[in-house]
Amino acid sequence: MSGVFTKSMARNVFYGGSVFFFLLFLGLTFDTVRALPKRDMRHNITPLVAEGKKIWETRNCIGCHTLLGEGAYFAPELGNVVARYGEEGVKAFITSRPADGIPGRRSMPQFNLTERELEAITAFLKHVGTIDTAKWPPNIQG
Amino acid sequence: MQYSSQAVAKPYFVAAIGLFVGQIIFGLIMGLQYVIGDFLFPAIPFNVARMVHTNLLIVWLLFGFMGAAYYLVPEESETELWSPKLAIVLFWVFLAAGVLTVIGYLAVPYATLAKLTGNDLLETMGREFLEQPLPTKLGIVVVALAFLFNITMTVLKGRKTVISSVLLLGLWGLAIFFLFAFYNPVNVVLDKMFWWYVVHLWVEGVWELILGAMLAFVLIKITGVDREVIEKWLYVIITLTLVTGLLGTGHHYFWIGTPEYWQWIGSVFSALEPIPFFALTVFAFNMVNRRRREHPNKAATLWALGTGVMSFLGAGVWGFLHTLAPVNYYTHGSQITAAHGHMAFYGAYVMVNLTMISYAMPLLRGRQANSEKSQVLEMWSFWLMTVSMVFITLFLTAAGILQIWLQRIASDPQPFMVVQDQVALFYWMREWSGVIFLAGLLAYLASFFVGGKPAEARAS
Ligand code: HEM
Ligand code: HEM
Ligand SMILES: [Fe+2]
Numbered sequence: 313m314s315g316v317f318t319k320s321m322a323r324n325v326f327y328g329g330s331v332f333f334f335l336l337f338l339g340l341t342f343d344t345v346r347a348l349p350k351r352d353m354r355h356n357i358t359p360l361v362a363e364g365k366k367i368w369e370t371r372n373c374i375g376c377h378t379l380l381g382e383g384a385y386f387a388p389e390l391g392n393v394v395a396r397y398g399e400e401g402v403k404a405f406i407t408s409r410p411a412d413g414i415p416g417r418r419s420m421p422q423f424n425l426t427e428r429e430l431e432a433i434t435a436f437l438k439h440v441g442t443i444d445t446a447k448w449p450p451n452i453q454g
Numbered sequence: 455m456q457y458s459s460q461a462v463a464k465p466y467f468v469a470a471i472g473l474f475v476g477q478i479i480f481g482l483i484m485g486l487q488y489v490i491g492d493f494l495f496p497a498i499p500f501n502v503a504r505m506v507h508t509n510l511l512i513v514w515l516l517f518g519f520m521g522a523a524y525y526l527v528p529e530e531s532e533t534e535l536w537s538p539k540l541a542i543v544l545f546w547v548f549l550a551a552g553v554l555t556v557i558g559y560l561a562v563p564y565a566t567l568a569k570l571t572g573n574d575l576l577e578t579m580g581r582e583f584l585e586q587p588l589p590t591k592l593g594i595v596v597v598a599l600a601f602l603f604n605i606t607m608t609v610l611k612g613r614k615t616v617i618s619s620v621l622l623l624g625l626w627g628l629a630i631f632f633l634f635a636f637y638n639p640v641n642v643v644l645d646k647m648f649w650w651y652v653v654h655l656w657v658e659g660v661w662e663l664i665l666g667a668m669l670a671f672v673l674i675k676i677t678g679v680d681r682e683v684i685e686k687w688l689y690v691i692i693t694l695t696l697v698t699g700l701l702g703t704g705h706h707y708f709w710i711g712t713p714e715y716w717q718w719i720g721s722v723f724s725a726l727e728p729i730p731f732f733a734l735t736v737f738a739f740n741m742v743n744r745r746r747r748e749h750p751n752k753a754a755t756l757w758a759l760g761t762g763v764m765s766f767l768g769a770g771v772w773g774f775l776h777t778l779a780p781v782n783y784y785t786h787g788s789q790i791t792a793a794h795g796h797m798a799f800y801g802a803y804v805m806v807n808l809t810m811i812s813y814a815m816p817l818l819r820g821r822q823a824n825s826e827k828s829q830v831l832e833m834w835s836f837w838l839m840t841v842s843m844v845f846i847t848l849f850l851t852a853a854g855i856l857q858i859w860l861q862r863i864a865s866d867p868q869p870f871m872v873v874q875d876q877v878a879l880f881y882w883m884r885e886w887s888g889v890i891f892l893a894g895l896l897a898y899l900a901s902f903f904v905g906g907k908p909a910e911a912r913a914s
Contacts, residue, residue: 319616319682322689330696337700340719344647347713352643362640369580369638370568375501380710381787382646383582386488386500388870389787411496418491418871421499423565440642446717448709448783450862453869 351444364436367429376420378454380445386418389454391445394438396452402437403430455817457528459535464818465545466521467811471899473514473552474804478892480507485885489878498560505559505585511799512583513552518807519628519664520548523605523621525814526671531612540604544597551593555586577638581649584635591635598629616685617674620692621667627660643711650706657798658699658727658769665765665806666691666734672758672813673738678746687737694730702727705777709786717779724777728770731802735762750909751816751823753832757809760840764801772797772847784862789854789877797847800839808898816908825906832901838894845887853880 348354368374373390374383380391393402406425413419425433455461484503486493494503528535535541558567564580571587573579578591586594602625609618634651670688674681704720707713738759749755772794776785785791812832816824823829860873 317686319686319689322686322693323616326689326693326696329693330700333697333700337703340701341647344707344712344716345644348641348643348711351713352641352711354641357640365640365642366577369577370565370573372501372505372564372580372585374580374582375504375585376499378787379642380646382706382710383787384501384504385787385789385792386484386504413492413495415492416490418487418500418874419495421496443643443711445709445711446714448786450784451867453861453867 353439353442353444356439356442358435360432360435361439363429364432364434364439367425367433368436371421371423379440380443381448387420389449390437391440391443392449392452392454394434394441396454399434399438402434406430406433455820457534459538459541460525460528461818462535462538462541462545463521463525463814465542466517466524467815467818469545469549470514470517470521470807471811473510473517475895475899476556477507477510477514478888478895480504480510482885482888482892485881485888488881489885502559502564506556508583509559509585510552510556513548515803515807517548518810519625519668520544520601522664522668522807522810522814523601523625525810525818526621526668527605527608527618528612530615530618530671531609533608533612536604536607536611540600544600544604547593548597551590551597555590558587559585576636578636581638581645583653584649594632595629598632602626602629615681616688617667617671620663620670620688624660624663624665624667627663628656631655631660646710647707647712650703654703654706655700657803658702659696661803662695662699662730663692665761665802666695668806668810669734669738669758669761672754672809673741675813676749676751676755676758677741677744678749679741679744684741687733687741691730691733691737694726694733698723698726698729705779705782708779708782721778725774727777728766728774731766731770735766738762748911749823750911751813751829752909753824753829753836754809754813756833756836757805757812760836761801761805761809764797764805764840764843766801767844768794768797768799768801768847772851784858785854788857788862789850790858791854793847793850793854796850797843800843805840815902821908822911823909824901825904826909827906828901828904829909831897831904835894835898835901838897839891840894842887842890842894846884846891849880849884849887853877853884856880 376384376387378385378389381389397405406423407430409420409422411422480503483494483498484500484507487500487503524535524541558571562570567587568579571589573588576588578588579585605625606622609622631652634648637648639645666688670684673679674684701719702724704716705724707716707720739762742755742759776782776790776794816822824832856877857873860868860876861870
């Protein structure tokens with residue numbers, strides 16, 4: 313990198329290239345946002361699902377679990393958990409966590425969710441399970 | 455140190471190192487929880503330890519970046535900082551916000567913290583890395599804006615160099631993309647999509663500009679190579695970064711409900727992302743080989759070279775490993791992700807901060823370089839931390855490969871928890887490597903307290 317390729321050329325390539333790719337990225341973002349309604353099942357987002365997302369966030373579930381593969385890797389994927397356990401199974405699992413944990417085992421907190429909150433979190437997880445994820449995860453184990 | 459206002463960088467560096475120690479302690483707690491599941495349960499559940507670990511990481515890196523800016527900008531601009539007082543006030547505000555947030559995580563259940571801090575007004579909590587309560591998030595914005603104002607005013611009134619412009623661009627980008635932390639739609643797909651505007655566009659976008667500027671600054675100082683040459687390299691590196699990294703965001707849009715064309719765009723562009731990291735390595739070695747002086751601070755030179763190599767390994771090689779969509783289909787959200795996350799963050803952002811601190815701290819303490827003895831200890835800490843991080847990465851990679859095989863590929867896929875039990879050996883080895891990492895970090899701390907006659911430049 314000597315002689316012919318000067319610093320001011322390098323600067324122009326930087327600004328030109330960055331602006332170009334930034335605009336391209338923005339354009340693709342708009343296109344994606346437009347295409348999402350066909351994949352994200354937003355018509356199924358009921359007030360109960362919205363409540364469930366809030367339970368999901370305020371209990372920091374993502375701090376142990378993944379959701380569609382994003383989050384922590386300490387506990388199982390939950391994007392497909394309703395398919396794995398069924399709605400009743402999910403609720404039973406959440407309610408049956410011992411407050412002091414399970415000796416020697418990775419333990420999930422007991423959140424003391426109300427009946428309504430249980431309905432909500434399950435509805436949320438069920439909704440996430442219907443999103444078109446290009447066939448991820450590879451199998452039911454997540 | 456050429457300008458007295460550069461001294462405000464010192465508390466920033468000290469706080470950064472202090473929080474780094476906290477980060478590692480919580481890392482070790484989690485590492486133990488991986489194998490002794492109920493360790494500290496229910497006092498510190500895993501998710502709480504994780505928030506503390508990752509948020510301390512982010513906060514201390516930000517402390518490091520700010521300290522670096524306060525050190526570097528006056529020298530580049532050849533003028534005193536616009537307002538050293540503001541810098542000190544912001545230091546205490548940011549430290550208080552950080553410490554109170556961590557105390558909040560540890561003292562009350564997360565749901566209570568959310569209620570107490572106004573999450574109902576604007577729901578932003580409970581997303582990975584963005585767990586901070588609303589007042590903390592607002593505090594970050596206020597501190598960032600006031601900091602940027604201070605730095606920008608300094609640059610405007612002084613000499614304008616490529617290094618300070620690139621640094622400023624990176625820092626402004628950091629603040630602007632953080633605003634997406636306040637966007638949390640009910641629609642999970644949209645939520646996830648724009649969450650990456652913070653996370654990916656930080657570490658594979660604007661933070662790389664900050665990294666490049668910091669490294670270029672230190673290289674000019676320790677090698678004495680002509681500024682023109684170094685600045686040209688810097689432009690080339692950050693061009694490669696943004697040209698590949700912006701569309702590279704697509705490697706996170708494979709399986710979260712976004713259109714499938716991202717499998718192509720994300721794979722192709724993110725596969726090119728290692729190039730800027732490779733260029734960074736070549737750059738660092740090239741400049742050191744072409745050095746015009748023998749700077750007495752050997753430790754800083756080692757950190758600078760290490761940043762090049764380790765960021766290429768962690769971000770470049772381990773990133774490439776799982777970035778092609780057909781591979782990521784199997785590795786997504788596994789221990790492979792954790793392996794990469796560790797080496798990339800360490801190799802790029804931890805090491806560039808330690809490079810800057812290693813170079814600037816002796817000057818802030820009134821000498822060009824530390825004593826030989828102190829530097830030897832610091833170089834020991836370099837090797838202990840770096841080699842143990844390589845092993846952490848290797849053990850997590852081994853765990854990840856087995857996990858993927860048993861859980862996602864084998865003809866009779868097993869449940870997550872059953873698989874975790876079978877790979878526990880690797881988690882134990884990760885934990886022991888983590889203990890060595892902590893030992894290295896303690897050696898690093900100790901190196902600040904080793905006295906002796908400052909090393910001097912030897913004629914070569
Ligand atoms: C030294 C001992 C360390 C140990 C034992 C340790 C352990 C851990 C554990 C167990 C996790 C959670 C993984 C999960 O979600 O299941 C984690 C996450 C994380 N740690 Fe560490 N850590 C250590 C050091 C570090 C260092 C030095 C850095 C930064 C350079 C770091 C950065 C991170 C990041 C970025 C995450 C989030 C990863 C992701 O989301 O993929 N850790 N760590
Ligand atoms: C210094 C730069 C980088 C840092 C600090 C970094 C850090 C991280 C972290 C912490 C994650 C986990 C995020 C989460 O918790 O969900 C991640 C994910 C990922 N990174 Fe990087 N990264 C860097 C550069 C790269 C590069 C250059 C590539 C590609 C060549 C890459 C490819 C990936 C991929 C494909 C994932 C998604 C993993 C998954 O599907 O689970 N990264 N990175
Ligand atoms: Fe990324």
